[in-house]
Amino acid sequence: MVGKSHLGRRSIKFVDETLYCERCGISFLWTSEEQSESDTGAPAQPTLCPGCRYLLPQPGRERGLVKWFSHKKRYGFIARADHGDLFFHRSELVDNVRLHPGDLLEFSVGEGKRGPAAIGITVLKPNSPAHSPDDTSRND
Numbered sequence: 105m106v107g108k109s110h111l112g113r114r115s116i117k118f119v120d121e122t123l124y125c126e127r128c129g130i131s132f133l134w135t136s137e138e139q140s141e142s143d144t145g146a147p148a149q150p151t152l153c154p155g156c157r158y159l160l161p162q163p164g165r166e167r168g169l170v171k172w173f174s175h176k177k178r179y180g181f182i183a184r185a186d187h188g189d190l191f192f193h194r195s196e197l198v199d200n201v202r203l204h205p206g207d208l209l210e211f212s213v214g215e216g217k218r219g220p221a222a223i224g225i226t227v228l229k230p231n232s233p234a235h236s237p238d239d240t241s242r243n244d
Contacts, residue, residue: 116140125153127160161210167228170207182209182222192222199227206231 118136125132132153152160161167171189173180178194180203190213197203208229211222 121149123150123153125156126151127156128153130155165210165212165224167208167210168222170203170205170209170231172205173203175202182211190220190222191216191218192225196221196223196225197227198225201227201230203227204231 118139120136121134121139122131123134124130130153134150150157166184166187168182168184168190171181171183180192180194181189182192183189190211192211193216194203196211207227208231209222209225210228211225213220214223215221
């Protein structure tokens, strides 16, 4: 498919392109519509396929699982795959949700009072609690 973009008096003609994902290696189509949506007139060519763009965290963000959280103390720790556990405070949660071990989180890393801490935390996928509602051990 062919698309056009009008920037001032100049007209740029976009053509669908087949690209290859740098992460998974599959081919994907970069459509002329996607190319023409750029405000700059020179769209940045994507390096990841739509699937990898959806599954991976945004640049500058990480993902991890709630390892432990105290509702009384309002803090906990996030288990990360490539790094050590990371402290977080309840005040950094974007949404008001009840956390449980195993919840999938996306966050940025910033500096807290005592070192690195998670900031701007969003819950991507809640984990069903492994304990019954009457079990108040460790997480309350």
